Amino acid sequence: MRYQRSSALFTEAKNYIPGGVNSPVRAFKAVGGDPIFVKQAKGAYLYDEDGNRFIDYIASWGPLILGHAYEPVINAVIEKARKGTSFGMPTEIETTLAKLAVTMVPNIDKIRFVNSGTEACMSAVRLARGYTGKDKIIKFKGCYHGHADSFLIAAGSGAITFGSPNSPGVTQGTAKDTLLAEYNDLDGVTSLVEANEDQIAAIIIEPVAGNMGCIIPKEEFIHGLRSLCSKEGILLIFDEVMTGFRLGRGGAQEELGVDADIVTFGKVIGGGLPVGAFASRNEIMAKLAPEGPVYQAGTLSGNPLAMSAGLAMLTELDSHPEIFESLDEKTEHLKEGFDNVLRNSGIDYQINKYGSMISLHFTKEPVIDFASSAKGNNDTFKKYFHGMLDQGVYLPPSAFESYFLNDALSYADLDDTIAALERVVPQLK
Ligand SMILES: *Cc1c(COP(=O)(O)O)cnc(C)c1O
Numbered sequence: 001m002r003y004q005r006s007s008a009l010f011t012e013a014k015n016y017i018p019g020g021v022n023s024p025v026r027a028f029k030a031v032g033g034d035p036i037f038v039k040q041a042k043g044a045y046l047y048d049e050d051g052n053r054f055i056d057y058i059a060s061w062g063p064l065i066l067g068h069a070y071e072p073v074i075n076a077v078i079e080k081a082r083k084g085t086s087f088g089m090p091t092e093i094e095t096t097l098a099k100l101a102v103t104m105v106p107n108i109d110k111i112r113f114v115n116s117g118t119e120a121c122m123s124a125v126r127l128a129r130g131y132t133g134k135d136k137i138i139k140f141k142g143c144y145h146g147h148a149d150s151f152l153i154a155a156g157s158g159a160i161t162f163g164s165p166n167s168p169g170v171t172q173g174t175a176k177d178t179l180l181a182e183y184n185d186l187d188g189v190t191s192l193v194e195a196n197e198d199q200i201a202a203i204i205i206e207p208v209a210g211n212m213g214c215i216i217p218k219e220e221f222i223h224g225l226r227s228l229c230s231k232e233g234i235l236l237i238f239d240e241v242m243t244g245f246r247l248g249r250g251g252a253q254e255e256l257g258v259d260a261d262i263v264t265f266g267k268v269i270g271g272g273l274p275v276g277a278f279a280s281r282n283e284i285m286a287k288l289a290p291e292g293p294v295y296q297a298g299t300l301s302g303n304p305l306a307m308s309a310g311l312a313m314l315t316e317l318d319s320h321p322e323i324f325e326s327l328d329e330k331t332e333h334l335k336e337g338f339d340n341v342l343r344n345s346g347i348d349y350q351i352n353k354y355g356s357m358i359s360l361h362f363t364k365e366p367v368i369d370f371a372s373s374a375k376g377n378n379d380t381f382k383k384y385f386h387g388m389l390d391q392g393v394y395l396p397p398s399a400f401e402s403y404f405l406n407d408a409l410s411y412a413d414l415d416d417t418i419a420a421l422e423r424v425v426p427q428l429k
Pocket residue numbers: 115116117118119121144145146147206210211239240241242266267276
């Protein structure tokens with residue numbers, strides 16, 4: 001049996017860990033079957049406990065943009081670990097990484113490191129509320145900003161996959177301060193703002209969405225949000241946990257030519273270790289403790305191992321910006337290959353791509369928001385996922401997730417993936 005040992009490990013894990021996993025999407029609930037247990041990984045390849053090799057298209061959900069076990073990152077972490085793993089006191093490397101991040105990303109003066117994207121978004125909203133003195137926020141259906149209470153309202157990613165976009169345990173009191181809008185619908189947002197005059201602290205958005213598949217913002221929508229926020233004294237929060245240091249040196253702000261007021265990071269900024277961050281201009285960051293009254297803290301924040309991984313990663317990306325172009329070209333190659341295979345297959349599909357983010361949806365209509373993404377045929381997706389898995393290609397185990405390409409993928413790997421799709425297509429009908 002191809003996945004025998006993984007299945008046994010999953011059975012054992014379920015005895016001690018809820019659902020056998022420490023993050024829901026890993027459990028394969030949306031696609032059926034048992035998850036693959038990873039033994040190790042190198043470059044573009046994952047190796048599971050049964051000895052199977054997979055070409056990896058999730059890269060730990062984004063962080064490993066240069067591939068698994070990337071030498072400069074691994075070496076930096078090992079060297080740091082020998083000097084102690086945590087102090088709860090300031091270290092020089094925190095400033096070094098902060099300075100590098102601030103030089104790479106437009107429009108931010110200061111940055112605060114936390115341990116996850118969830119913490120980054122949760123703290124960014126608190127800061128926005130503290131700064132503006134207003135309570136409500138607007139978020140978009142299908143966008144995911146981590147699992148803090150205020151975001152589990154029509155949330156994307158695992159929350160939609162498991163049919164609990166509105167999680168039990170989130171109080172009515174919290175839910176009433178989160179207003180919902182449709183992605184790519186500026187009129188809808190404008191009406192919400194008008195109906196809640198002077199009550200909205202922030203609009204938070206994935207500037208290129210990746211948690212309902214990959215969804216590209218329309219130009220007039222994203223620029224319109226910026227104008228609306230400026231006009232109404234609302235802070236625009238770009239959740240760049242996925243897009244930051246992936247779409248380019250300066251992330252989505254730079255690629256889209258839109259300045260946000262607060263930017264959140266995670267994933268790539270930690271190089272594969274647990275790091276999140278939020279950043280803004282001096283005037284706003286001055287409200288944050290210990291400089292200002294908005295409280296935010298963390299025992300392991302700025303952890304030396306995490307900082308060393310992040311620094312090694314960002315240093316590579318900063319000194320080789322051509323990596324982003326290379327990733328974009330590889331993703332385009334995959335898109336064209338998939339298009340060629342699917343075009344005359346009789347299967348309804350859409351491919352959305354932005355930079356090194358891409359997703360395939362089994363639907364006829366363009367996928368531009370949560371509603372159109374949810375129209376995708378999940379039975380076809382399941383067959384596609386398992387078919388590709390059996391061909392040695394690891395894709396996100398849910399139709400509501402973007403793939404994340406890593407630069408260790410070779411053109412031969414991409415062509416193998418396209419050839420795998422060609423073999424899987426007959427099973428999809
Ligand atoms: C992954 C993700 C988060 C949450 O980050 P965690 O590190 O999983 O807490 C928040 N926002 C976006 C856009 C993400 O993709």
